[in-house]
Amino acid sequence: MVLTQTRGNDGQKSEVSFSEAILNPSASFGGLYAPTELPDMSISFVSEYLYSDYKTLAFSLLKAFNVDIDDELLNRALEQYDKFDNPNNPVPVVKVDEDLFVSELYHGPTRAFKDMALQPFGVILSGLAKSRGENYLIMAATSGDTGPATLETFKDKDNIKVTCLYPQGGTSDVQRLQMVTEKASNLKVIGVRGNFDDTQNALKNLLSSDEFKSELQKRAIKLSAANSVNFGRIIFQIIYHIHNYLELVRKSVIGLGEEIYVVVPSGNFGNALGAYYAKKAGLPIKKILISSNSNNILTDWIEKGEYDLRDRELIPTDSPAMDILKSSNVERVLFDKFGATRTKELMESLDKEDYYYLTPEELKEIQKDFSAIYTSDKEGLEYIKEYAQKGYIMDPHTATCMSAYKNLREESLPTIVCSTAEWTKFSVTVASALGIDAKSDLDALNAISKEFDISIPNVIAELFEKEIVHTTVVDKDQIMSEMLAFL
Numbered sequence: 353m354v355l356t357q358t359r360g361n362d363g364q365k366s367e368v369s370f371s372e373a374i375l376n377p378s379a380s381f382g383g384l385y386a387p388t389e390l391p392d393m394s395i396s397f398v399s400e401y402l403y404s405d406y407k408t409l410a411f412s413l414l415k416a417f418n419v420d421i422d423d424e425l426l427n428r429a430l431e432q433y434d435k436f437d438n439p440n441n442p443v444p445v446v447k448v449d450e451d452l453f454v455s456e457l458y459h460g461p462t463r464a465f466k467d468m469a470l471q472p473f474g475v476i477l478s479g480l481a482k483s484r485g486e487n488y489l490i491m492a493a494t495s496g497d498t499g500p501a502t503l504e505t506f507k508d509k510d511n512i513k514v515t516c517l518y519p520q521g522g523t524s525d526v527q528r529l530q531m532v533t534e535k536a537s538n539l540k541v542i543g544v545r546g547n548f549d550d551t552q553n554a555l556k557n558l559l560s561s562d563e564f565k566s567e568l569q570k571r572a573i574k575l576s577a578a579n580s581v582n583f584g585r586i587i588f589q590i591i592y593h594i595h596n597y598l599e600l601v602r603k604s605v606i607g608l609g610e611e612i613y614v615v616v617p618s619g620n621f622g623n624a625l626g627a628y629y630a631k632k633a634g635l636p637i638k639k640i641l642i643s644s645n646s647n648n649i650l651t652d653w654i655e656k657g658e659y660d661l662r663d664r665e666l667i668p669t670d671s672p673a674m675d676i677l678k679s680s681n682v683e684r685v686l687f688d689k690f691g692a693t694r695t696k697e698l699m700e701s702l703d704k705e706d707y708y709y710l711t712p713e714e715l716k717e718i719q720k721d722f723s724a725i726y727t728s729d730k731e732g733l734e735y736i737k738e739y740a741q742k743g744y745i746m747d748p749h750t751a752t753c754m755s756a757y758k759n760l761r762e763e764s765l766p767t768i769v770c771s772t773a774e775w776t777k778f779s780v781t782v783a784s785a786l787g788i789d790a791k792s793d794l795d796a797l798n799a800i801s802k803e804f805d806i807s808i809p810n811v812i813a814e815l816f817e818k819e820i821v822h823t824t825v826v827d828k829d830q831i832m833s834e835m836l837a838f839l
């Protein structure tokens with residue numbers, strides 16, 4: 353597999369292998385790596401896996417991409433899905449309404465869809481680092497879900513260290529406990545006094561600090577990234593869209609070749625990009641419906657072709673993993689549709705002027721694949737209540753998808769909603785939607801579990817008993833010294 357740089361490289365060498373793109377994910381001019389070609393994912397490929405398990409499908413797709421990772425490491429990576437609730441079917445697709453199916457992407461160890469990609473990705477990154485005799489640092493700043501999933505995948509892995517910054521008081525109890533109870537000598541979790549923006553900015557400053565870089569060099573530590581700028585994560589986010597399609601065939605909801613809609617609750621657009629690549633490579637998806645919360649920049653982009661950060665401030669919502677204004681994977685769509693020269697122009701305008709507008713022709717191209725809508729917190733709570741009354745409990749991120757399902761479909765085709773978190777991670781919000789008075793996550797978990805007779809997975813219940821091993825909380829200007837002490 354060959355990847356190339358989304359903003360070009362002024363005639364310099366611009367193509368790298370899959371493993372190089374994983375280890376060193378940032379490309380020239382601040383761009384990303386994107387595949388130059390996609391393997392066939394049309395019915396002729398997909399139908400061969402109608403009776404295969406998830407790992408077999410995943411392995412075959414990675415082979416079709418021709419990744420430069422040996423089979424032993426690939427198999428070890430995919431064995432991570434054995435830790436999911438049902439190893440034979442890590443992603444259950446559940447019928448919720450006549451033509452509405454929810455793909456539950458959250459049955460992994462941290463109960464969020466981040467596990468789908470981060471679990472195998474962690475094994476591959478560590479394996480590559482070890483075989484090269486190199487040591488890597490992953491620095492995460494999290495508003496909630498990325499942190500736990502990154503820590504969980506890299507805990508006790510060779511040749512990798514992880515530092516994870518979270519805004520103190522800015523995460524749910526469950527998310528915080530998932531991080532501060534994660535015990536391993538290669539992990540350092542640091543609470544920062546401030547909000548998520550402060551935390552993320554502190555990380556950015558550190559990444560561009562010469563002093564910090566030279567300290568890393570002295571210790572022979574290289575930097576990589578585990579967020580969805582890393583194509584190594586995106587590749588695992590293509591597989592489950594194929595799996596979802598096959599599940600509908602297996603359930604006799606559709607015949608092979610019939611089209612479906614896919615609804616994706618989006619933030620950094622990694623999940624949506626996976627669906628886009630699958631559609632482009634032939635998977636019969638009529639359209640990808642993008643749902644947002646009140647941070648509705650993706651709605652404007654897809655409806656009007658406007659990506660405009662001026663006069664926008666991040667609004668904290670009930671679906672915090674989608675509280676994003678600079679959605680990084682949009683760049684890979686721009687590159688795929690309009691090429692490197694235009695992508696560089698648009699992204700530089702965004703970086704420097706805080707906006708860009710697509711031409712009407714370009715907008716039409718985007719709208720061939722995507723439609724978009726957003727959901728306010730108030731509507732989201734109503735959806736949670738409505739579906740709970742029908743017997744299905746969903747988290748606030750998944751709830752944003754219901755506006756798309758109800759308003760964006762032009763035909764009544766079977767529809768897959770990607771559910772990105774289990775209700776247990778956002779139980780206080782879910783409780784308030786259901787009219788249950790709960791002061792803490794623990795109260796909310798117990799009350800909902802009792803009222804709806806659903807169980808709380810052990811990995812969540814146990815968090816409240818576990819020893820807290822990371823107690824560091826610092827001001828922004830102390831982060832570097834804390835990290836260097838750890839390294």
Ligand SMILES: *Cc1c(COP(=O)(O)O)cnc(C)c1O
Nearest residue numbers: 497618619620621622623673772
């Ligand atoms: C990360 C995340 C999202 C957003 O996914 P992207 O791939 O960044 O668009 C949505 N919901 C939950 C619960 C998440 O953790």
